Each structure stands twice: as C-alpha cells, then as structure tokens.
Amino acid sequence: MCIRRHDDRGQRRRAVAGWCDGGLRFRKGVDVSVTDRASPEVVELWDGERIRGWQDYHLAGVADLISAVNLSQALLALVGSGMLDRLRQDGPCPRDALLDGLNPEVGAGFLRYLSVCGVLEEFGGAYRLTRRGTMLTSDIALARLGFYLEAYGPVTRAMTDLLTGSARYGVDVTRAPAALGRHSGTVSTVSYLPIVRRAMAGRSAARLIDLGCGTGSLLIQLCQADPELTGVGLDIAPEAIAAARETADRAGVGDRARFAVADAFDPATWPDGCDGAEVICGIGVLHEHFRDGDGRVVELLDRYADILTGDRVLLIGEPEVRYDNRENDSDFFLVHVLTAQGIPRDRQGWLAVFGRTRLQCGRLYTSAVAGPRTCFYELTPEKE
Numbered sequence: 001m002c003i004r005r006h007d008d009r010g011q012r013r014r015a016v017a018g019w020c021d022g023g024l025r026f027r028k029g030v031d032v033s034v035t036d037r038a039s040p041e042v043v044e045l046w047d048g049e050r051i052r053g054w055q056d057y058h059l060a061g062v063a064d065l066i067s068a069v070n071l072s073q074a075l076l077a078l079v080g081s082g083m084l085d086r087l088r089q090d091g092p093c094p095r096d097a098l099l100d101g102l103n104p105e106v107g108a109g110f111l112r113y114l115s116v117c118g119v120l121e122e123f124g125g126a127y128r129l130t131r132r133g134t135m136l137t138s139d140i141a142l143a144r145l146g147f148y149l150e151a152y153g154p155v156t157r158a159m160t161d162l163l164t165g166s167a168r169y170g171v172d173v174t175r176a177p178a179a180l181g182r183h184s185g186t187v188s189t190v191s192y193l194p195i196v197r198r199a200m201a202g203r204s205a206a207r208l209i210d211l212g213c214g215t216g217s218l219l220i221q222l223c224q225a226d227p228e229l230t231g232v233g234l235d236i237a238p239e240a241i242a243a244a245r246e247t248a249d250r251a252g253v254g255d256r257a258r259f260a261v262a263d264a265f266d267p268a269t270w271p272d273g274c275d276g277a278e279v280i281c282g283i284g285v286l287h288e289h290f291r292d293g294d295g296r297v298v299e300l301l302d303r304y305a306d307i308l309t310g311d312r313v314l315l316i317g318e319p320e321v322r323y324d325n326r327e328n329d330s331d332f333f334l335v336h337v338l339t340a341q342g343i344p345r346d347r348q349g350w351l352a353v354f355g356r357t358r359l360q361c362g363r364l365y366t367s368a369v370a371g372p373r374t375c376f377y378e379l380t381p382e383k384e
C-alpha cells in the first residue's frame, strides 16, 4: 500500500509518498501548493490489490450493468408517471408542469438523474428529451424494456426460487399477462403487420381470427387500415382481452374487431363468428405447448386440419431462437426456461414438427434483417 501525506509545513505542503507493502517502490517529496493553512492533512492511500479489484469490476462491465438496470427502470417510470407524455408535447416542458402531481423532491432528483444520464436536457428551468432520450423512449424501445421488466419481471425476480424449486411457475409466480400482451403487441404490430397483410391479400381475405391476440393491437390496426375487414381475437388471459376490447372501442373499430377469452387450441370454446375467417393467425402462441412435448404441438396443429376447409389458411408466426445472442436471443431463451414454456426453435425445427402433422407448409415468410427474428409459416391441409 502507498500512502501520500500532504504535510502542513509553512506555505507549501510536502506530499510524502511511500509504498508500504514490502517490495514495492517508495516515493516521497511531491510538492503540493497550499493556499489555506487551516485545511486538513490529506492522506492518500494507494492499495494495488484494491485497485486491481476495482479494475476487474469495471473491465467485467459490472458498473455498466448496474447503470443499465437502473436506467431501464427509470425509463419505465418516466412512462408510468406520465412525464413522458408531457415531454413529448411540443417544446421544452417547464419543471413545475413536468412534476405536477408528483413528489417534488423525488421528482427533482429524478430529473437530475436523467439529465446526468443524457436522457433529458435542461435550459432555463425547462426540460426536453435529448436525441438519445428520444431514441430510448421510442415505442419499440419501451416495448422491449416492458416485455422483459414488466411482463417477465415478476418471473426473473423469482429466479432463485424457481431454480431451487421453492417456487413453481404458474403456481407461485406468473408473468404479467396484460403487460405481456401490450408490449409484445407493439413489437408484433410494427414488425409483422406487413406479413399478415400480405398473407391475407394473397387470399383476398376479409376475415381474420387472431389466436393468442394479447391486447389485440394487430387486429385493431388491420381493421383501422381496412374498413372491409372483420375479425375475432382470442386469448386465454382475461386481462389482455379486457384491454383489447377497450382499445378497439377507443379506436372506433369495436364492432369489427371483436375479442373473446377462449383457448386458441380448442375451437369448441370459440365464440360465434369464427367460422368464416379465411385466415387464422397465431403469433408467438403455439410454442408454449412444446412444454408438453413435440407430440402435443403436432396434436394441436392436427385439430386445424379439419377446420381449414376451402381456401382457409393457418398462419403461424414463431420466434426463431438461434442461440447466437443477437437480438436478445439469450434473454428470450431465459424467460422461456423460467416460465416453463416450450422453447421456440429455428425454422428447420418447426418444419420437422409440421412434417408430422396433417398440415403442409407451403410458404415461409421472414423479414429477419430488422427486429426479432421470426418466421411465419403458411399451413394448409395436406393434399390427399
């Protein structure tokens, strides 16, 4: 260990430096200018072992990990507190307006934190998003954060208990269904709407069933864009269906985009109005059944072989896990492991499963160069 002593003698202090551990170099006699005779003696320690420990901590990226966790939570709080809506309005937002209705002390510190992090900039007591702040709060960015922190947060926080077996997924711990539907829906709508549209256009389809529709954004946006379109969204989660109905009504398409709590894989539970749909689409819903083995997914798909009469088609959109750690592949894998869902697989894996069913995959759509890697499989009954 090295000690540097800023020694108070006359107008100059003498900094005395020396290595204290055996075998290390000793330095002394470093001059330090002094202007205030009353200031305390400064003893600066140099501990090589401790410094190496902190260098390891930084090189391992732990400091960045901590900042990433806190900033992620802060961005969601920016949304949840209503501050983001205020910041998105034209022009800088005065501090008092920004913190209206919030705890002023916490709010002031929060604004300072976000300014230090480069999310906000302040001028003359008013705040606005920086360029970085705008990107960090884009719809996709917030949906991706929300998917992992809000929808799957209750699960990842229980990771130890799930590992040790003191908690079981679905019994003691569950993901948050409405948050899952909302955030997954944002990403799905932005990323996959063109694929669903294209599959529908190819069949001149005017009716759609959306299996595992979450909070309904896909069907709602399709109906908004096409006044001829009608559809039914089905989801097992009542919270998601309640949110979907509300959004559809608000969007003015509640009469054409209808939603029901039902099991996507048990047509007996489906409401009236599902019979005539030319396209039955299911995004990110089928792979959950791999939890019961590939045979279970084969069985569920075979149920559709009888429903898909005429020109009807089943459009299955499924994430393509490739274990290469791009596009948060490992994070996606982790939440599926923890929630005892079946693990999604790559297209070869899916094609092998389809090959065991009475359906055939005539077309595969993908737009994998941007966003979550997902394949859409167009399935029709196997020709006799």
Ligand SMILES: C[S@@+](CC[C@H](N)C(=O)[O-])C[C@H]1O[C@@H](n2cnc3c(N)ncnc32)[C@H](O)[C@@H]1O
Pocket (backbone or CB within 6 Å): 177, 180, 181, 183, 184, 185, 186, 188, 211, 212, 213, 214, 215, 234, 235, 236, 237, 240, 262, 263, 264, 265, 282, 283, 284, 285, 288
């Ligand atoms: C990953 S989310 C995908 C939601 C939506 N399709 C999208 O692309 O954003 C999976 C959804 O499937 C629903 N789900 C799971 N099993 C289901 C089942 N057997 N029947 C209906 N919905 C189901 C979940 O509640 C959840 O909303």
